[in-house]
């Protein structure tokens with residue numbers, strides 16, 4: 265357990281940060297090694313003969329990385345020519361000054377250690393000649409997509425019905441927010457064995473989970489959008505996306521419905537520039553999903569219809585896929601204004617920003633162990649480019665904005681409530 269108001273770190277041995285750095289991160293590296301061993305021939309087919317030697321080298325480097333982690337070695341400066349490398353190295357210098365020692369896995373902040381691991385994995389491929397674009401999590405993302413197609417089909421049917429009813433019915437706010445919220449359960453870095461919802465019907469599931477939303481301030485977010493719609497303003501919604509596959513699909517369903525009901529005129533989806541936290545969305549994952557959905561035109565014509573609608577939104581410049589280095593830097597969001605002023609200004613133009621998922625929540629809260637009753641607004645530490653909302657299933661031991669006694673009452677019901685992803689939050693700062 266981390267003392268209150270401290271930054272989470274693996275130096276606290278009873279915290280989830282410690283479990284993650286000790287157990288979960290080495291497993292991620294091992295899984296990448298296993299994939300390279302198992303799929304060697306396929307990778308050579310795709311990336312060329314030179315990959316044959318390089319796969320071996322890369323595997324050696326991953327074993328070394330795992331050893332560095334497990335023996336708590338100092339971090340290193342990055343050496344690739346990625347556009348984000350100067351920012352990473354400046355962060356390293358800054359942390360070294362601040363901590364009075366070179367950052368190490370079990371001493372520095374959890375967010376830095378975890379982001380650094382994904383960045384080192386990326387760097388290893390960047391420094392090769394033949395595997396520069398290799399995504400070690402592509403296969404898992406694709407498999408996860410396939411296992412959630414049935415759930416997408418059910419949601420897709422529902423969403424198309426709503427889309428047809430616009431102008432007649434009110435915006436299905438309660439369902440759509442829950443669909444996007446609980447979509448966050450579908451991530452591949454889940455702590456407790458990746459259990460997905462038991463029911464494959466996402467609409468039934470969200471009903472079962474309705475008393476698991478510990479804070480629901482969604483009314484405030486609808487008010488912002490409705491007020492904007494009344495004034496016939498252009499309404500930009502920024503969605504800071506999280507995981508590819510079902511969650512992204514659900515987010516796009518929400519976005520499409522918001523546009524159809526005139527609660528948004530422009531949507532910008534912010535995605536990652538590199539493989540990140542296993543299942544986070546990259547631009548290519550979005551396009552891959554769109555193509556896959558089209559392939560279901562016989563079995564599930566509604567999925568193909570949705571994919572076509574989304575393509576059109578992009579072509580008509582109603583929707584944008586936005587990429588940028590900041591989202592894969594270790595900075596927490598209160599540092600955005602100084603670390604990436606342009607991005608902060610861009611987000612400031614939005615009517616509403618929706619932050620999806622647990623990692624975004626950690627960054628919103630400055631990776632800090634607030635008292636559970638601390639207000640969301642204080643916990644943001646000045647980060648307020650525009651009205652914002654977080655849709656998060658709870659998978660890490662930090663939280664804020666609860667009522668007195670609520671944390672204790674939830675812990676009494678479920679000991680691991682902070683890490684299982686079974687509870688959720690919708691918190692708003694206006």
Ligand code: F6P
Pocket residue numbers: 284378448451453454455506507541620621622623624626659660683
């Ligand atoms: O369980 C914790 C964790 O693996 C964190 O590392 C990270 O914050 C999160 O899960 C990833 O979840 P999400 O995809 O919701 O950001």
Ligand code: MG
Pocket residue numbers: 451506507541543544621623
């Ligand atoms: Mg994620």
